[in-house]
């Protein structure tokens with residue numbers, strides 16, 4: 001039995017539901033089994049109703065471990081990484097995190113990679129709602145001099161975030177850059193909207209050297225992420241855009257990227 005034959009999810013929101021649906025649809029001889037979904041205490045019942053009887057719905061990492069997954073996929077938010085990542089990795093289980101911005105918290109990346117190394121588990125970042133990390137990796141090896149990640153979303157996607165302290169989102173008339181700074185600061189200040197800043201940084205120039213711009217654009221039809229990079233071996237310019245998911249902050253492509261990363265380890269990297 002390969003490690004990948006059993007997969008567990010943390011979170012059952014816009015991304016988690018879509019990934020669960022994709023895994024269940026792919027079920028067959030070569031596809032992994034959806035072994036368990038971890039939800040917050042008291043939230044299990046409706047999730048149980050939405051899943052087949054063979055998928056355990058659990059409320060803690062002990063429950064996840066009992067389902068014996070080879071891979072746990074976090075699709076719940078940065079707080080869930082803070083809460084569960086250490087215990088999952090310490091149990092020797094590979095962990096794929098979509099909320100990569102959680103790794104920008106001081107010391108967390110170092111602690112988690114040390115735990116993973118000690119037990120021979122992998123901490124993995126999927127591309128999520130961006131493309132081009134392969135080219136970024138090549139330029140990183142050649143020597144990167146500059147990387148900028150720009151995220152543009154409609155004003156409603158920035159509701160409930162620190163953007164509201166600077167902008168009147170309801171009446172915004174033109175595209176406005178409301179944040180310019182490091183990937184670390186972006187990922188921590190916009191935990192539901194700027195995880196890709198951390199993903200791009202971890203694949204490239206690092207959390208403190210990667211520049212990030214966050215833009216609210218009333219003319220935007222969906223969410224767009226753009227990487228521009230300069231390295232000794234060449235230049236990279238990649239744009240990925242599309243509709244939002246059931247959650248306006250989250251691009252629909254995120255769940256598909258995760259599914260591809262789970263099913264064939266496509267477009268993901270070990271941190």
Ligand SMILES: NC(=O)C1=CN([C@@H]2O[C@H](COP(=O)(O)OP(=O)(O)OC[C@H]3O[C@@H](n4cnc5c(N)ncnc54)[C@H](OP(=O)(O)O)[C@@H]3O)[C@@H](O)[C@H]2O)C=CC1
Nearest residue numbers: 011012013014015039040076077080099128129195247250
């Ligand atoms: N890297 C990338 O490309 C992207 C990353 N993201 C990240 O993915 C996260 C999830 O996005 P999305 O699915 O749209 O968000 P949703 O808000 O739709 O869903 C999140 C789900 O996770 C659950 N949850 C929250 N905390 C925990 C926890 N500690 N343990 C278990 N479950 C928990 C929530 O449960 P409850 O209902 O009980 O609150 C909710 O069901 C975002 O917050 C962001 O961090 C998002 C988009 C792109």
Ligand SMILES: O=C([O-])CC(=O)C(=O)O
Nearest residue numbers: 193194195196223250251
């Ligand atoms: O879905 C997106 O466009 C990206 C996103 O929310 C994030 O980086 O957290």
